Amino acid sequence: MENEALKEALLAGLIDSEQYEANDNYGPKLITNNATETVWEYLQQELLTCQKFVLAPAFITSEMLVALKITLAQLSQKGVHGTILTSDYLGFNTPEMFTELLKLPNVTVKIVQTPGFHAKGYFFWHKDHQTAYIGSSNFTRQALLKNSELNLKISSQTKGRLAQEIFTQLANFEQEALVLDQTFITNYRKNYVAPVIQRPKQQPSKLAPNKMQTEALKKLQILRTKEKAKKALIISATGTGKTYLGAFDVKNYAPKRFLYVVHREQILHKTLESFQKVLGGARFDYGIYGGGQHEKKTKYVFATIQALARPENLAQFAADEFDYILVDEAHHVGAASYQRLMAHFEPAFWLGMTATPERLDDFDVYQAFDHQIAYEISLADALAEEMLCPFDYIGVTDYEFLGETVSEKATLSQLTAPERVKHILKQLAYYGNETSRGGLVFCSRQDEAKALAKAFSAQGYPSLALTNNDSSSARKKAVQKLEAGQLKYLITVDIFNEGIDIPCVDQVVLLRNTQSKIVFDQQLGRGLRRFPQKESVLVLDFIGNYKNNYLIPQALTNDRFLNKDRLLADLKKTVVYHLATINFDLISRQRIFEAIASTKLDALKRLRQSYERLKKKLGRTPWRYDFYQENELDPQIFTQNQNLNGYYALLKRLKVVAALPKKAEQYLYFLENELLNGKRKHELLLLEALLAKNSLSQTEFRQLLRQNNCYCDEQVLASVQEILSLRFFAVKAGKTLRQDLYGKEPLVVVKDETYMFNETVRNFLQLELFKTHFIDIIKTGLALSAEYASERRFTLYQKYTRKDVCRLLDWPKDISAPLYGYRVVADVCPIFITYRPQTLKHGYQNEITNNEQIKWYTRSPRSLASKEVQELLAQDEKGRAKVQLPLFIKPTDAFQAEFYYVGQATIDPKSVQEEELLKNGKKRKAVSMKLCFEKPLPLWLQAELKAAEHQSQDRSDHEY
CATH class of the missing domain: 3.30.870.10 (Endonuclease Chain A)
Structure with missing residues (x-):
């Protein structure tokens, strides 16, 4: 570190931040x-x-x-x-x-x-x-x-x-x-004597709803009174108080008779006690129907589905016997027994409660409750609200056999080899602690579970395997042994994904491929219920060479957007939900990185699955804005699939919508592909205004932009016109003009300084289907635009493609295809850097110095005398750079086409020099220089670039 850099940072931090150059990397900073x-x-x-x-x-x-x-x-x-x-x-x-x-x-x-x-x-x-x-x-x-x-x-x-x-x-x-x-x-x-923590004495308080329960109760009341709903569904993660929520709602409803139905006998008595605490009344008001008891005449009946759904037992109840029926773990309602129950009874109100409405089978749980979702709190929400115990996730590499890691094709002998058992127990010993109360181990096969339980026990970790062949009583006894400390681990395949609560569990060990986010959440949730003296949960995930590894960051961060850039960013996160930590060893992180890079996330199959999932939830055809609002998919993904021209094309392929005229389809594709991203809201505001009135003067448009805090000058007005006239796209895209994708007829025309829709567009807007899609794209685009600062062209640390940059720099044509790593156009030269911290075959080597500069190279062959180099270095009479240098960086090529904007760069004149680089076996001359960042990079971006240092990039690139 140079003395001058430190002096500047200290003077900026302690004396005058305007006079001296601040540098968070060195200067004093409050953390x-x-x-x-x-x-x-x-x-x-x-x-x-x-x-x-x-x-x-x-x-x-x-x-x-x-x-x-x-x-x-x-x-x-x-x-x-x-x-x-x-x-x-x-x-x-x-x-x-x-x-x-x-x-x-x-x-x-x-x-x-x-x-x-x-x-x-x-x-x-x-x-x-x-x-x-x-x-x-x-x-x-x-x-x-x-x-x-x-x-x-x-x-x-x-x-x-x-x-x-x-x-x-x-x-x-x-x-x-x-x-x-x-x-x-x-x-x-x-x-040792533990310190005594003095807490103020509190008077016993009357049971009252927590924040989540209060909101859910209000929405249930609104559904029943204003919307006259006869059914509703509560989606709430395990451990968030569903039982008491149900009791509070029953108290508010005050039914004459109430029925509670669940599929497990074990929780009937505990649930009855919880309801009685809230509802009050004598014990004889509460009856059990199941497990040999048939108390069916009480005011409040708590029944198992196994007992109640028998035809001869259902026949003993009138259809209107109960005016309120609550179905716990309502995701089971697709079973024949539940279908008989729901076909028989006709209460005034049904309430379903579940943590997992999304089923791996095809049954539509949402439809069973009329798509009336009264309240939803996901596992992520519950963790963020600190309703559950925080966790520490550790992703470690699974054992390697002769250089090959466990994969989907691993044999039983590999999965249960003594070396693998030793590896697993070594990691458990290092990351676990002696106060652990017990753990659940999820593996891939039943024979594996049995062999591992035997091996664990032999090594001093008393363990028991449980499979779906074990009776409910055997499972109950095993859980009791774990709770009593007689067992250290229960090893199972999938039977404990749901329907079991072992609050003392503080370790969840994953020895299997992550098949889906649903199963991951279920298994993670087994350990998150709060328990006395339980501070956190250790989640130890043994990551093999699995194709589905890309699901891990998605599951950990609750990211449903099938977007590679977002998943790569998720992979860098180390803290989530306030108190949970995420860490990977270098090899497992690399495996996930490779899985993300090689997986076609926008495959038609995945898009169709997400469509069907959201359609079930909403009970109707979802729109782009629904995908955004429900955090289901990034609405922009429908244009990323090379075989689709947007969301309308997907609906058309699924035969959900009728065909529109070709020109109408082209207009929708243009809007979705170019404007939906919201990176500049000017065009969207103009289109929204034109939907409300037939025309808009330039004066009114300027006023509209000012009202929405958008920058406005002659250049951007001209650019908006070029975009909406489609002239911006009159460039080659492969063998054809990109304009051919959208047509050559303008969307908006300008006459006498007044904007109006093209006559063809006005006619298309008379078609309900076209207008609905048109409005949906604008609404979604404006929602996405909230992520960008509308008062300036680029937003610091947001992501942009080369085409976005051409548009936002107000260039009249999209020259992104030949733009490569940089191009000087008049007084601006955008620079795009794919970070390469290691020496590569083509010779380029980026170095970030003191978090305030990055070494950058021109194309080759170039010299100090080259015209573009002279343009980059040119200064005016006051010593100021004549050319602006908006700088864009991405950590790796895996980030596809998007780069982070890191601000306006300046060139360190002392660093400019010619270098000979070895490229394709030949020496080529280029000019290197250090670009100074507008601001030191934030911590999270430093972490992303640091992670890139561990990823091999030996292929040549033409960006420079």
Whole structure:
């Protein structure tokens, strides 16, 4: 790090940010937890890039060590070593936590003996500087992920006084510290007294609905009173209080007689007790119908479907016997027994409750309840609302056999080989902890489950296999043994995906391919119910060489948009739902990356599946806006499939809509392919206005743009006209004109400075189908435009294609095809960089310096005397660059055509030089230079680019 860069950063941070150049990478910065970043993400990034470290938090909790363990495992492979300084102050640190610290492979842990050691500091040594984080955050989940913390990040060089003082103080702490070993832990455990947390005494409160339940109850009431609904469905993740929600609604409804139906006898008595707590009344008002009991005359009847749905038993009840019937786990209503039940009874109101309405079979649960969804809270929503226990997901590589990892074709002998068992247990021992109450292991085959249970038990991990061949009583006994601590693991295939609650479970181990997001959520949800002293859940996923690996980031982040860029970004996330962490080892991350890159996410089959899924939910044909609003698919995906010309074409292929005239189809494809993305809302606002009135003057259009906070000048007005006249697209697209895809007849014409639809468009708008699609595209595009700053051409860190850039720079023609890596046009030169941090066959090597510059190359052959190089370097009489350089970067080619906009770049004149590059075996001359970022890159983008360093890119590219 150059002294001048540090001086500038310090002066900007401490003296005057306008006079001096700020640099978040070096300058003092306040670090806290907020919606976009957390303290932990900063610390993790420092760890992954440092040469050594000292973590000095007085207090550490075991559950926060999980994310640290996988980070340190990566550092260990690079030979990076560090120190942890902590304490036994106030007894906050438990003996179990100290035991976990001993597992860390590349860390010396010391217990500071200085009385009252209460430090909260984190220190990292890099190649040319040191960085310190000092403030309020201990190493706990709340402090590093959620609490309102204040930490100062500051950098210095070795000779700096601050660095010397820190070094001296840390050395003093270490001199007065004991090295952590088993002897210390044994002695500490003998005398350990857990601190007593004083909490104010609270008076027993009357049961009342929580926030989620209150909202659901209001919507149920609205459905019944205003919409006269006879049926409704509640979709709520396991552990979010569905039972009490049902009881509260029954209390509000006050039925004369009520029936509760479920398919499991085990929960009848517990459910009855919960309802009685809410509804009150004598015990004789409540009856059980199932398990040998037939109490059918009570006011409130709690029945199993197995008992009630027998024809001879149903015959004992009148059709209107109950005015309110609640069906729990309503996703089973497709079964014949439930169909008999629903055909027999005619209550005033049916309520279905389920966590998983989407079935792997074809039954339409939504239709069974008239598509009336009263309330929906997903697993992701419940985690974000902290209704469930947070989790730590660790994706590790499954065992390799002779260089080949477990795949769909693995044999039983491979799945149960002693080496694989050893590998699994080694990972469980490292990431798990001695206080674990028990875990569920999901594998792929029944014989595998049995063999693994036997092998686990032989290695000191008492385990039992459960399959669908085991009776319900056998399963119940197994669960009781797990809860009692007699078993460590229950190993199963799929039978515990639903219908079982074991709140004490704090480990979920996945030894199978991720087949679907539904199953992933079901299995993850088995461990998320809250339980006393249960702080978090360890989710250990053994990732093999599976084609479906692309589903993992999608499932973890609840991302239903089949978009490769989004999935790649999801893969980089390390914190989700406020308190949950996600980490992968390098090999498993690479496997997922490759699965995303090789999977055709926009395949017609997947689009059809999403269409059918949303159609079931809505009970009608979904529109683009529905896909957006329901977070089902990115509405732009329908134009990405090369065999489809947009969503209308999909509906036409599915024979859902009638055929439109060819020209009408072309107009819809143009709107969807070019304007739906919302990256510039000007055209959408104009089209929306023209739908409301026949014409719009330029003056009115300018006023409309100002009202919507849109930038407006003569250039953008001319560009809008070129786009809507379709002249912008009169360029080659392969062997044909791109304009041929949309037709040559303009959508909007301008006459006497007044905009109006082309007569052909006006005629098409008389067709209801065309108009519906037209309005839907505009509505969806305006919704998507909310992600972009309308007051400027480009929004920092949003993604753009070359074609988007041509349009937003107001160029009269789309020259994206020959644009390649850059092009100087008048006073602007957009630059597109695919990040290549490693030396490649073509010789280009990007380097990001101090997070404020990136090394960039012109095309070859080029020299300092080349015309375009001279244009790039040209300055006016005041020394200002004559050419603007909007800079766009993408981490890898896997990001397809979209680049992140990182602002206007400037050239460091001292860095400009000619270089000889080896390309295709020949030396070619190019000019290299450093481009200075408008702002230092944000933490998340640094992480994405850093991840790109681990992905091989040995193929040549023509972007430069």
